[in-house]
Amino acid sequence: MIKLILSRLLQGALVLLIISVLIFWLLTRAGGDAMSMLDDPRGSEETIKKIRSIHGLNRPLMERYRNWLAEAARGDLGHSLVLQAPVWSLIRLPLLRTGMSATVALLIAWSVSLMLGITAARRPGSLVDRLCSVIILLASSTPGLALALLALALIYSTPLISVVGPATNADAGVLSFRVIPPAIILSVPLLGLFLAQTRVAIREALDEEFVRVARARGAPEWMVLLRHALRPAAGPLITVLGLSLGNVMSGSVVVETVMGWPGLGQLTVSAVETRDIPLLLGVTLVAAAAVMAGNLAADILQRLNNPRLRNI
Amino acid sequence: MESENRYRATPGESQSANRKPQFAIRNRLRGRGALLTGAGLLMFFCLIAVLADLLAPYDYSSLSRREPLAPPTTIRFRDAQGQWHARPFIYARRLIDPATQSYEEITDRAYPLELFARGYSYEFLWLFPTDLHLFGTRVEAGDEAPRIYLLGADRFGRDRLSRLLMGSRYSLLIGPIGALLASALGVLIGVAAGYMGGWTDAVLMRGADVMMALPTLVLILAVRATFPPGLPPADAIKLMLIIFVMLGWAEMARLARGLTSELRRREYVVAAVSLGCSPARLIVRHILPGAALPLAARALLILPAFLLAETALSFLGVGLQEPEASWGSLLTAVDGKLFKRGHALAELSPALAIMLFVLGARLLGDGLGKEGREREKIQGFEYIEESKDEKKKEA
Numbered sequence: 001m002i003k004l005i006l007s008r009l010l011q012g013a014l015v016l017l018i019i020s021v022l023i024f025w026l027l028t029r030a031g032g033d034a035m036s037m038l039d040d041p042r043g044s045e046e047t048i049k050k051i052r053s054i055h056g057l058n059r060p061l062m063e064r065y066r067n068w069l070a071e072a073a074r075g076d077l078g079h080s081l082v083l084q085a086p087v088w089s090l091i092r093l094p095l096l097r098t099g100m101s102a103t104v105a106l107l108i109a110w111s112v113s114l115m116l117g118i119t120a121a122r123r124p125g126s127l128v129d130r131l132c133s134v135i136i137l138l139a140s141s142t143p144g145l146a147l148a149l150l151a152l153a154l155i156y157s158t159p160l161i162s163v164v165g166p167a168t169n170a171d172a173g174v175l176s177f178r179v180i181p182p183a184i185i186l187s188v189p190l191l192g193l194f195l196a197q198t199r200v201a202i203r204e205a206l207d208e209e210f211v212r213v214a215r216a217r218g219a220p221e222w223m224v225l226l227r228h229a230l231r232p233a234a235g236p237l238i239t240v241l242g243l244s245l246g247n248v249m250s251g252s253v254v255v256e257t258v259m260g261w262p263g264l265g266q267l268t269v270s271a272v273e274t275r276d277i278p279l280l281l282g283v284t285l286v287a288a289a290a291v292m293a294g295n296l297a298a299d300i301l302q303r304l305n306n307p308r309l310r311n312i
Numbered sequence: 313m314e315s316e317n318r319y320r321a322t323p324g325e326s327q328s329a330n331r332k333p334q335f336a337i338r339n340r341l342r343g344r345g346a347l348l349t350g351a352g353l354l355m356f357f358c359l360i361a362v363l364a365d366l367l368a369p370y371d372y373s374s375l376s377r378r379e380p381l382a383p384p385t386t387i388r389f390r391d392a393q394g395q396w397h398a399r400p401f402i403y404a405r406r407l408i409d410p411a412t413q414s415y416e417e418i419t420d421r422a423y424p425l426e427l428f429a430r431g432y433s434y435e436f437l438w439l440f441p442t443d444l445h446l447f448g449t450r451v452e453a454g455d456e457a458p459r460i461y462l463l464g465a466d467r468f469g470r471d472r473l474s475r476l477l478m479g480s481r482y483s484l485l486i487g488p489i490g491a492l493l494a495s496a497l498g499v500l501i502g503v504a505a506g507y508m509g510g511w512t513d514a515v516l517m518r519g520a521d522v523m524m525a526l527p528t529l530v531l532i533l534a535v536r537a538t539f540p541p542g543l544p545p546a547d548a549i550k551l552m553l554i555i556f557v558m559l560g561w562a563e564m565a566r567l568a569r570g571l572t573s574e575l576r577r578r579e580y581v582v583a584a585v586s587l588g589c590s591p592a593r594l595i596v597r598h599i600l601p602g603a604a605l606p607l608a609a610r611a612l613l614i615l616p617a618f619l620l621a622e623t624a625l626s627f628l629g630v631g632l633q634e635p636e637a638s639w640g641s642l643l644t645a646v647d648g649k650l651f652k653r654g655h656a657l658a659e660l661s662p663a664l665a666i667m668l669f670v671l672g673a674r675l676l677g678d679g680l681g682k683e684g685r686e687r688e689k690i691q692g693f694e695y696i697e698e699s700k701d702e703k704k705k706e707a
Contacts, residue, residue: 015522019531026538141670143620145627146663149646153656156648242525249527254624268530269628272537284534287527295525 001303001310005296012292016285020072023281024065068281077282082274087282091267095286098256098263101179102248105186106241109194112187117198118225121206132195139192144251148185148258155181155259182261186251190244197240201233208232234305242298245291264290347679353672357665360477361484365434368474369448369460373635374432376459376469379405381413383655384464392419399424402449404458413653423457426450463658466645470635476661479637482549484669486638487619490553494560494618495611501561502568503595507576517569523562528617529624531559536630545636552631556618567610571603578602605684612677616670623666639666 068078077087120129205211206229214228253265260266264287271280303309341348360367387400401424403417429448436442449457459465463472505516535555543551572595575581581598589598625631626640634641642662650656657664 011518011522015526019534023534023538026535137671137674141616141667141674143623143663143666143670145620145623145640145643146660146667149643149650149663150660152648153646153650157651246525246527250529253529253533254627257628265530268533272533272628272630273541275537275541277537280534280537284530287530291525291527292522 001300004299004303008292008296008299012289012296015292016288019284019288020069020281021065023277023284024061024068027061027277068278072285077285078278080276080279082276083279087279090279091264091282091286094262094264094267095290097179097261098249098252098265099290101183101186101252101256101261101263102245104179104183105190105248108183108187109190110241113191113194113198117195118202118230120199121202122225124203129199132199136192136196139188139195141192142188144185144189145254145258147188148182148255151181151185152258178261182252182255182259182263185255185259186248189251190248193240193244193247194237197237198233201236202229205229205233231305235302238298238302238305242295242302245294245298249287249291344679344683346675347683350672350675350677350679353668354676357480357484357669357672361480362437364477364481366436366444367446368471368477369429369431369445369462370471370474371432372470372474372478372637374470376465378469379407379415379459379461379465380467380469381653382407382415382461382465382469383413383653384658385459385461386417387425387460388422391422397422397424399426401425402458402460423449425460463661464655472642472658472661475637475642476639476665479639479642479662480665482545482632482636482638483619483622483640483666486549486552486556486622488615490556490560490618490622491611491615493553493557495564495607495614497557498561498564499568499600499607502565502570503572503599505565506569506572507591507595507599509573513569517566520562520565520569523559524566526559528559529621532556532621532625533628533630535559536625541630542633545632548632552622552625556621560614560618563614564607564610568603568607571606572599575599575602605680605687609677609681609684612673612680615673615677619666619670619673639663 071078075088077091079085080087080090083090116128116132116135120126120132123129202225208229211224211228214224219228249264252263253268255261256263256265257269264283268280268283268287270276271283382405385402385405387402389398389400390396391401392403401422403419403422405415405417408414408416425447426449427447428444429450430443431445431448433441433443436444447460449460451457459471461471461473463476466472466475501516501520505513532555535558536551539551576599581594584594584598622631622638623640623643626638627643629641629644632638632641639662643660646659650659653659
């Protein structure tokens, strides 16, 4: 287990390094920075030059990268060019918010897909089973963008839902009911993925001999399902969970922008719009790191669930 | 259990199938409804994209100041005096309240509709210059007929239907071509990894694992941001394709690698090796044909991701720029007042188009995957698709 964690940490550091090099390298090829977006008629050539030199934008790229890396290694992601604040202080709260909405979305998707999946797996070909097939197809082919737009319009036109409406102000708390609408939208594509996986996994587990033995022993049905079938079925489910974390982060970019949940996704978009490279770099690295941490957690969970994997 | 299948003479075809030759086609189609529906949907969209100019009544970028945010035009057969007409017609409309965008029909004069009406000039199938469009209002000399908006008009009075039709060209160009190129790169990497094995395999597949886990859209945005925001459409398309291919190869690579290392152990491949077959020939003649169906199926299943990425980029304003239209950029007009304006379905039509296209790709992909499994069963092999626990074994 320790070997796994160490190797993943090393790998994660390598990936983050590669991403940062890539973005810095692309900058040399494309040129332009937040200053060229400033476009303020009052700012003379000289002022802009001065601002550039304050932020060190006039130095050679290698030197800038070295400086940035040295600071990033100490946990300082630099200073945002546009929002005039340390990058980490800008990222901290949105990161928590996105973590919150992702967690709620995962919980919703899991609970619904477990309930439906188990019911469907017990009776292949039944009404619930066929309903599940339809849900899987629809949930995985409905674009999150369209759902988010629809939800937004619903929230605006229904007085009842507007209580939990979009959080437009930056001081929306992390623990707020407003997380629910974006989380529901985020959970839809996940539901398609999880439900398909749950149904197959449980169905396969129910065909195993130990389930027949448990039934023969006279174990009640709920115990057969929860104790004997769910545990072996959980393996592939955890794998899917790990793989879907990246998708959740990607999905949150669109959903947060549309529904006005001020999380990491919204921050990414605003950084892209203003070409605030330090902020963008910080957001990208933090998002990647968060997803990789989630993946590691999923792998550890996998080993806790399946003792046979622990010594590999 | 699988080994019993291996020796069965001709499995696959169901007993109920009628074996008479005149039922051959029906038998082939049996149980392939999903596959056919998917293929039909995709073909429908391709046709629309190719014929967009003919189907669109107006130029997608031409503005009309008279009717901003107009609701869909009502096509009438019965006029204000209660008389019925064989030819459908429309009335001109007048904006009565700019704040709520409510319109009133002017019933003084009816404007008949006609098939193959004259409109803006274009080249049909990029070959024949013409100005015929599938439908439109009949224009008489020296007269200005009102425009017909089947899906309403956008903020600038541009015809939403025309924009949707022309937008399908961009969306259907970037998504599928991106998926195709990314698949090609993925297959190349995957086959190389599966064929060479050893540490090449280990490094490439670790890379693919990481790629699959990363938040792709965030990375796409980050890379996109390093380029100037307002790119001309051709450059924007090229840039998007390059970014998609660089970031999207991983899933195909994993599958191709699993298939290659599995197929390499098959007897016919071993026989080819022992006959002195070169690696290139081995891969092209013996491994790739066996892997083609599962690979094609997966390529179709990852296609939606590319289409959705393009949609998201255009929606966020860093994909195609105005006045060019794509399904994503058309959705930027939708906001919280969607239902108050009262033609929500027309406004959400790009989303509906995306949904149907993705549904088609999924149905076709699932169908092809099933086909692959059945063919494997007929040939007597266990299905070769990468097993779910492979990741476990490797870890």
